[in-house]
Amino acid sequence: MMFITINTGGEFICFLAAFIFLIKDKDTAWRLFIPYLLLTCICEAMGVYMRKVAHIPNYNLYNVFLLLECGITSYTFYSLYKPFKNTGKWLITWYIIFMAIYLAELVMNHFKSFVSITASVMSVVFVLASLYYYYLKLMDENFERLAFSAPFWWVSGALFFYFGSTTCNIFFDYLSQIKPINNQLSIRYYIFILLNIILYSFWSYAFLCRYLQRRSFSS
Template sequence: MMFITINTGCEFMCFLAAFIFLIKDKDTAWKLFIPYLLLTCLVEVTGVYMRKVAHVPNYNLYNAFLLVECGITGYTFYSLYKPFKNTGKWLITWYVIFIATYLAELVMTHFKAFVSITATVMSVVFVLASLYYYYLKLMDENFDRLAFSAPFWWVSGSLFFYFGSTTCNIFFDYLSSLKPINNQLSIRYYIFILLNITLYSFWTYAFLCRYLRRKSSS
């Protein structure tokens, strides 16, 4: 039962939604969410096992997963920009900057800590990427019902999550100094639970919108 948490539950439900709604999707960016979310679930469960059962650090696990997260999320933004603008060079530039920052921080920490600076940089970039998508959408002359727009809801979930993550990282020391609410769990922990619920709820709805759009088109 220790492996069943709010985070793992949200991730698994989102994975099921991706599998059901995107299994027949022909767009690579969307279909990649099936293996990506499955991997997310496995990483989260493994992380809980390492921390609560094996009692060993799990930062290397999340360091490795950050590479996948950056790759999938960056590629998805690139795919969403395609109808408006070709950002292939931007994507490659971002990957180079990310890898350079990632490797530099690993060396600085002697491979013995989570790459928090790299994660913060990534979060800031994805917040800016989300805002840029809104700008492109605002400038677009084609009508789109945002209530049923899969890209809009996917980007909105990402914006809430990465903006919240960035804010928590900036105020990490302050949040850590606050008195735990319950069971010695910090306020920061509960904030990330809320961010995860928001992210995976928005993504689940985005997958449903993607499915309904595909069904209506066929």
């Protein structure tokens, strides 16, 4: 039962949504969310086990997972930009910058802590990427009902999550000084729970919209 948390539950529900709605999707970027979310669930369960059962640091686990998170999220943005603009060079440049920061921080930390600076930079970049998608969508002359737009809801989930993450990182010292609600878990922990709920709710709905869109085209 210790592995069942709000975070792991939300991740698993989102994985089921991806599996049900995207299993027959022909777009690689969307279909990749099935293995990605499965690995997310496994990583989160392993993180809980390492922290609560084995009582060993789990930062190396999340350091490795950050590479996957950056790769999948960046590739998805690249795929969503395609109808408006070719950003292949931007994607490659971003990967190079990300890996340079990632490796430099690992070396500076002597591989003994989470790469928080890299994660913060990544969050800022994804916030900017989300806003840029909104700009491209605003400039697009083709009409689309945003209430049923899979890309719009996926980007909105990413924007809420990474903007919230960036804000928490900026005010980390302040949030750390706030007295924990139950004398164990910090207010920052609860903020990230809320951000995860928003992220996986929006993404699950995006997968549903993608499924409905595919059905409407095939019918």
